[in-house]
Amino acid sequence: MATILVVDDAAFMRMRMSKILAEAGYEVIQAENGLEAVEKYKASKPDAVLMDITMPEMDGLTALKEIRGHDPQARVAMVTALGQQQIVLEAVKSGAKDFLVKPCEGDRVLAAVSKLCA
Amino acid sequence: MVTSKGQRLQFELDDDDLKLFCEETDEQIELLDTCLVQLEGEPEPELLQQIFRAAHTLKGSSATIGHKKMANLTHAMETVLDAVRQGKRAPTSDVVDALLAGLDALRILANEVVTRVDSGIETGGLEADLHAVLESPAPEKDSDAATGKGGLTYALSEAVQSAAHESLAQGAACFLVEVQIALECQLPSIRGFQVLQELDALGTPLQTWPDREVIEAGAGELSLAAVLISRQSEEQLQAAVGVVSDVSRVSAKALSAEQLSGPIGAAAGSPEAPAAQGRPQLSVVDNGAEAAKAPKRAAAQSVRIDVERLDGLMNLVGELVIDRTRLQQIREQLAAVLKDANLTELTENFEETTAHLARVTDELQEQIMRSRMLPVRSVLTRLPRLVRDVATKCGKKVDLLTAGEETELDRSVIEEISDPLVHILRNAVDHGIEPPEERRALGKPETGTVTVTAWNQETYIYLSVKDDGKGIDTRRLRQKVVEKGLMSREAAEAASEEQAIQWIFLPGLSTAEKLTDVSGRGVGMDIVRTNIERLNGQITVYSTPGVGSEVVVQLPLTLATTKALMVMARGTVYAIPLVSVTEALGDHEADIHSVNGMKMLRLRSRLLPMMDLASVLGDTRPKNIDAGRFLVAARHGDRHVAFTVDRLLGEQDVVVKSLGDLVGGRRGITGATILGDGTLGLIVDTPSLVNEQALLVTA
Numbered sequence: 031m032a033t034i035l036v037v038d039d040a041a042f043m044r045m046r047m048s049k050i051l052a053e054a055g056y057e058v059i060q061a062e063n064g065l066e067a068v069e070k071y072k073a074s075k076p077d078a079v080l081m082d083i084t085m086p087e088m089d090g091l092t093a094l095k096e097i098r099g100h101d102p103q104a105r106v107a108m109v110t111a112l113g114q115q116q117i118v119l120e121a122v123k124s125g126a127k128d129f130l131v132k133p134c135e136g137d138r139v140l141a142a143v144s145k146l147c148a
Numbered sequence: 149m150v151t152s153k154g155q156r157l158q159f160e161l162d163d164d165d166l167k168l169f170c171e172e173t174d175e176q177i178e179l180l181d182t183c184l185v186q187l188e189g190e191p192e193p194e195l196l197q198q199i200f201r202a203a204h205t206l207k208g209s210s211a212t213i214g215h216k217k218m219a220n221l222t223h224a225m226e227t228v229l230d231a232v233r234q235g236k237r238a239p240t241s242d243v244v245d246a247l248l249a250g251l252d253a254l255r256i257l258a259n260e261v262v263t264r265v266d267s268g269i270e271t272g273g274l275e276a277d278l279h280a281v282l283e284s285p286a287p288e289k290d291s292d293a294a295t296g297k298g299g300l301t302y303a304l305s306e307a308v309q310s311a312a313h314e315s316l317a318q319g320a321a322c323f324l325v326e327v328q329i330a331l332e333c334q335l336p337s338i339r340g341f342q343v344l345q346e347l348d349a350l351g352t353p354l355q356t357w358p359d360r361e362v363i364e365a366g367a368g369e370l371s372l373a374a375v376l377i378s379r380q381s382e383e384q385l386q387a388a389v390g391v392v393s394d395v396s397r398v399s400a401k402a403l404s405a406e407q408l409s410g411p412i413g414a415a416a417g418s419p420e421a422p423a424a425q426g427r428p429q430l431s432v433v434d435n436g437a438e439a440a441k442a443p444k445r446a447a448a449q450s451v452r453i454d455v456e457r458l459d460g461l462m463n464l465v466g467e468l469v470i471d472r473t474r475l476q477q478i479r480e481q482l483a484a485v486l487k488d489a490n491l492t493e494l495t496e497n498f499e500e501t502t503a504h505l506a507r508v509t510d511e512l513q514e515q516i517m518r519s520r521m522l523p524v525r526s527v528l529t530r531l532p533r534l535v536r537d538v539a540t541k542c543g544k545k546v547d548l549l550t551a552g553e554e555t556e557l558d559r560s561v562i563e564e565i566s567d568p569l570v571h572i573l574r575n576a577v578d579h580g581i582e583p584p585e586e587r588r589a590l591g592k593p594e595t596g597t598v599t600v601t602a603w604n605q606e607t608y609i610y611l612s613v614k615d616d617g618k619g620i621d622t623r624r625l626r627q628k629v630v631e632k633g634l635m636s637r638e639a640a641e642a643a644s645e646e647q648a649i650q651w652i653f654l655p656g657l658s659t660a661e662k663l664t665d666v667s668g669r670g671v672g673m674d675i676v677r678t679n680i681e682r683l684n685g686q687i688t689v690y691s692t693p694g695v696g697s698e699v700v701v702q703l704p705l706t707l708a709t710t711k712a713l714m715v716m717a718r719g720t721v722y723a724i725p726l727v728s729v730t731e732a733l734g735d736h737e738a739d740i741h742s743v744n745g746m747k748m749l750r751l752r753s754r755l756l757p758m759m760d761l762a763s764v765l766g767d768t769r770p771k772n773i774d775a776g777r778f779l780v781a782a783r784h785g786d787r788h789v790a791f792t793v794d795r796l797l798g799e800q801d802v803v804v805k806s807l808g809d810l811v812g813g814r815r816g817i818t819g820a821t822i823l824g825d826g827t828l829g830l831i832v833d834t835p836s837l838v839n840e841q842a843l844l845v846t847a
Binding site for chain 1: 334335338341342345366391393711713726729731732733796798799801
């Protein structure tokens with residue numbers, strides 16, 4: 031089964047996302063900020079990444095760019111709150127394949143992830 | 149219809165409203181005047197939308213003030229325009245004539261609002277004419293030449309036409325691609341951009357509706373169309389574009405050379421289009437495109453609005469946001485109940501409507517929030533004078549640099565940020581910058597520099613005050629905390645530099661050698677921090693000895709809403725502002741210790757005193773079975789606590805409501821918010837609870 035990297039600084043969101051994905055049979059790795067995400071991406075090369083935008087240390091947009099710089103084939107979906115339209119747009123322009131708007135329903139998360147991994 | 153010429157008329161608007169009403173009405177009538185005459189023939193979708201919107205606005209505003217005659221007439225006009233927009237009626241000359249006659253009457257009716265005297269104009273006949281136009285079928289010759297049955301048409305520019313013909317000649321195919329984004333999509337404009345990216349990958353989009361620049365600026369609508377040169381098949385194109393999330397419908401139709409010569413018709417008339425034709429074109433309400441078009445008429449469109457009215461609007465939107473959430477919950481309940489009753493069409497319609505309402509409400513909230521924003525300049529312009537005064541008083545030479553004056557923030561925040569900023573700036577000049585002789589001796593320029601910078605990042609505004617002075621004297625701070633009895637000598641010596649720097653926020657501490665009349669002594673930074681944290685903001689200080697220090701204030705863009713972690717404790721829902729939450733975890737994964745009879749949570753080598761949230765807020769009801777199943781670690785400054793709660797409900801944007809005088813300042817609660825199910829949630833005042841706990845520990 032595919033491996034998904036879940037990046038969010040909020041432990042609660044990470045927990046929820048990971049649970050949804052694990053129950054659907056995905057292998058989940060977690061990172062709590064952009065910096066950690068980049069490191070974990072390089073180390074374990076997951077099949078897809080769910081990336082929060084607002085995070086300490088390194089934000090999601092920067093992390094996306096770093097990851098795409100390291101692996102141009104990286105499949106990243108941004109996880110956004112409302113009101114971040116311009117950042118999401120920039121993320122899509124920078125190579126994000128998809129985005130999810132919080133609060134994310136389980137089936138939407140799974141649909142996005144299976145599309146990312148396809 | 150009975151008219152009584154010369155009679156006094158009553159409308160529901162005061163003099164202020166009247167001005168706004170007239171400005172807006174004039175603007176819309178003028179727009180209709182210009183655009184209606186262009187309607188005849190083959191109107192572009194954009195023009196149609198513009199006309200429809202104008203009529204719709206007129207209808208809304210006249211109905212609001214209780215001008216029934218005007219509302220009825222605009223309603224009749226709007227109905228006709230809607231039929232034209234949906235391709236059910238071609239805009240023939242009789243249609244345009246009826247609309248123009250209606251427009252003339254509108255002018256007179258609008259003037260009644262000013263004179264408050266009945267003009268005696270009869271509108272019943274005009275409405276009947278408009279109605280009749282709608283009933284009579286459109287003459288055959290007026291229907292669209294290219295694809296037959298009306299529908300939206302797209303006019304190709306000459307350059308695009310010739311490019312398309314050229315590609316056809318070279319063996320590539322030319323397609324009309326039409327894409328519909330699902331109504332429930334929350335950021336449709338970005339989906340539109342993704343569609344454009346797909347089209348770019350599939351071939352060469354010669355022309356798009358809306359324009360490429362609009363889509364690229366993230367201002368697209370729910371529907372998008374393009375003329376695409378590609379070597380793929382119709383099926384391949386549909387499949388590839390359909391991969392983009394939230395795309396609810398794609399049609400790709402190959403265009404022949406003949407079709408390319410005229411305006412090209414929408415797939416609404418083509419055989420393979422799904423039965424979505426009767427559906428209203430909801431893209432009209434998308435104001436993204438409106439925003440993109442705004443510059444064309446910018447001058448006429450700006451209106452000064454009373455701040456109170458904006459506050460009122462913001463309040464109403466807050467209510468709307470609550471209703472939206474409730475409606476979504478009702479929708480889920482309904483869907484569950486009606487699932488078996490074979491009423492799927494009804495529930496689908498309802499779902500579509502609630503999803504759309506949700507999207508519009510979100511957009512409305514954001515737009516209104518934006519309209520309350522002011523550039524931070526108004527605060528920054530006061531600063532040069534202040535710096536000059538302070539510098540003169542303490543015999544220093546200081547230059548002030550400011551940047552980011554254009555950064556916008558909510559006016560409620562502007563009002564609150566001024567005092568803390570002034571205080572921080574005073575401190576920087578008074579305590580940070582060295583006297584000229586000292587600076588000279590150190591090899592620094594005699595004139596010190598203080599830089600104030602403002603910038604936005606996501607939903608926060610940051611203000612930084614940076615000086616090139618002596619930095620924070622941590623050696624002196626260590627002595628002070630011991631002298632004041634705030635800390636043992638060992639603890640003070642053991643603290644790291646970073647920790648020691650944060651002590652400037654301790655109450656009753658000042659390291660200034662002499663009491664000055666500028667910053668006073670010790671009543672500074674702790675109060676600044678308290679004020680900023682009361683606004684759900686954060687303050688951080690950085691310092692390098694001899695090089696200078698920087699104070700960074702982070703504040704939410706608005707005080708009207710806040711992001712919070714929703715938790716349940718003994719049956720009550722609490723909102724803990726996210727800015728203070730560091731972590732949330734279940735008790736089974738928590739490392740809990742007992743220290744001197746007090747329960748403590750060990751979290752990353754830090755011991756956090758545990759507080760039962762409901763008890764500490766005065767809830768004396770008995771605990772239930774799942775009491776304290778979860779822990780929420782929260783902080784205020786460098787003090788951390790862990791609240792025990794029964795359940796974690798998730799993150800949410802909450803609309804902050806003051807509890808008002810009725811309840812009074814309830815301890816530990818800053819306000820309330822109304823939840824999706826209509827019940828009240830209480831917003832937790834983390835700073836005061838953390839401070840209280842700190843007192844308890846010291847005692």
